[in-house]
Amino acid sequence: MALLPIITAPDPRLRVKSEPVETVDDDLRTLMDDMLQTMYDAPGVGLSAIQVGVAKRVMVVDCADDREDPQPIYLVNPVIREASDDLRAYEEGCLSLPEQYAEVDRHDRITVDYLDRDGAPQSLEADGLLSTCIQHEMDHFEGILFVDHISALKRAMIMKRLKKAKKLKATG
Ligand code: ZN
Numbered sequence: 001m002a003l004l005p006i007i008t009a010p011d012p013r014l015r016v017k018s019e020p021v022e023t024v025d026d027d028l029r030t031l032m033d034d035m036l037q038t039m040y041d042a043p044g045v046g047l048s049a050i051q052v053g054v055a056k057r058v059m060v061v062d063c064a065d066d067r068e069d070p071q072p073i074y075l076v077n078p079v080i081r082e083a084s085d086d087l088r089a090y091e092e093g094c095l096s097l098p099e100q101y102a103e104v105d106r107h108d109r110i111t112v113d114y115l116d117r118d119g120a121p122q123s124l125e126a127d128g129l130l131s132t133c134i135q136h137e138m139d140h141f142e143g144i145l146f147v148d149h150i151s152a153l154k155r156a157m158i159m160k161r162l163k164k165a166k167k168l169k170a171t172g
Helices: 027-039 127-139 152-170
Strands: 046-048 060-061 075-082 087-094 095-107 109-115 121-127
Touching: 027 046, 027 060, 027 075, 046 127, 060 127, 075 127, 087 127, 095 127, 095 152, 109 127, 121 127
Parallel strands: none
Antiparallel strands: 046 060, 060 075, 075 109, 087 095, 109 121
């Protein structure tokens, strides 16, 4: 397994729409394994393929808390089949927007259909952090970042900080 470089905002690659996966093969499994290792190393609770520069509808998530055993989930071509009307606010971050956080409202509970690491159809019901996390990662497939859900003013402040951080990294 290998650690992959994570693309950070602002970067036009994060705005690219991801394509559905046609076959779950060994190349895709290698990508997903590398993504999982990259996510744990960061550390984070979710990562979409576009964040490592691959425009495919693939994500890995693990929302187990520190006291639990790891619970990695690989989701290929996930589709939300059902979503609760009630929303839940959660303070989100993103490995592509390091050290930036904001509260975002999302569906409290969702039912997701997807293919697993072996390409087998699966369905899962998620609530709480896992529900938020899957919706956040699915946004990446559409080129949407969590800051697109907050006020223009807050978004501008966060993007300004990210640009500054990138400049500092580039120069020094
Ligand atoms: Zn993200």
